[in-house]
Amino acid sequence: MRHIKLLSMILGLTLLLSACGNPVKAKLHTTNNGFNAQIIGKTKQKKVYWQIGDTVHATKTTDGKFTFEVPYKAKQYRVTLADNKQLNKPTYVEGPTAKSIIHWSDFIQLYNPIARQKGLGVFEATTLEGIRTDQIDRNTMIAMNVSDSKILGISIKALAADKNQTFKNYCFAFITSIGTKPARITTLVDRSLKQPGSLIQLTDHQVRYTVMTTKHNKHQITQLSITQP
Structure with missing residues (x-):
C-alpha cells in the first residue's frame, strides 16, 4: 500500500511539473x-x-x-x-508589421467605379480587417490583407493569365486605384509568362509589384503580388 501511495505521489508530481511547462x-x-x-x-x-x-x-x-x-x-x-x-x-x-500600400477609403473611392465598369465585385465602405481570399471563378483568385484601415498586401492569382480577361480586369482595377500605370505591370506580366520560374519585380511610387509564373500539370499559374518594398 505504501508503494502504491508513493507511486501515486510521484505520478502526481510528474504531472504537476509537466503542467508547469x-x-x-x-x-x-x-x-x-x-x-x-x-x-x-x-x-x-x-x-x-x-x-x-x-x-x-x-x-x-x-x-x-x-x-x-x-x-x-x-x-x-x-x-x-x-x-x-x-x-x-x-x-x-x-508579430510582423508592414507599411500600407494605400488607405482603405482612398482605395475603394477609386476602385469601385472601375469595378462597376468592368463588371467586377465592389467593396463596402466599411473596412475589412485581416486576410480575405475570394475565389472569383475556377481560374482566378484574389486576396487582400487589411489592418487598421490600411491595405498591406494584394494578390491576384490566375490560370492562363495571357487569356484570362478576369485576371486582366482585376489587375487594371487594383493597379489604377493604387496610382500606377497599368501598362507598366502588363509588361511585367508578359515578361513573367515568357520566363516561367523567374521572380520579376518593379517598384513604382513606393509600391512593389512582384510577378511569378509557374507550371503545374501542364497549367501555367501566374501570381501578381502588390506590397510595400
Whole structure:
C-alpha cells in the first residue's frame, strides 16, 4: 500500500511539473508578401500552443520542430507561445508589421467605379480587417490583407493569365486605384509568362509589384503580388 501511495505521489508530481511547462525556442522569419510571416521553433512536446489576441491555436511538432504562419499587421503586436494549453512559462515573439500600400477609403473611392465598369465585385465602405481570399471563378483568385484601415498586401492569382480577361480586369482595377500605370505591370506580366520560374519585380511610387509564373500539370499559374518594398 505504501508503494502504491508513493507511486501515486510521484505520478502526481510528474504531472504537476509537466503542467508547469518549459519555454519553447521560437524565431520570426519575415517575408515580403504583405500577408504572412513564419514562426519557426523547437519544443520537446508534441504540440506548441500560441496565442494572438484572445485566440489560442495549437500546432503539431515534427521531431520537436514546428512552423506556423502569423499575419502582417499595421501595428506591432505580440505572439505568445508555450508547450502547454495553460500557456505557462510563455515565450514571446513580436508579430510582423508592414507599411500600407494605400488607405482603405482612398482605395475603394477609386476602385469601385472601375469595378462597376468592368463588371467586377465592389467593396463596402466599411473596412475589412485581416486576410480575405475570394475565389472569383475556377481560374482566378484574389486576396487582400487589411489592418487598421490600411491595405498591406494584394494578390491576384490566375490560370492562363495571357487569356484570362478576369485576371486582366482585376489587375487594371487594383493597379489604377493604387496610382500606377497599368501598362507598366502588363509588361511585367508578359515578361513573367515568357520566363516561367523567374521572380520579376518593379517598384513604382513606393509600391512593389512582384510577378511569378509557374507550371503545374501542364497549367501555367501566374501570381501578381502588390506590397510595400
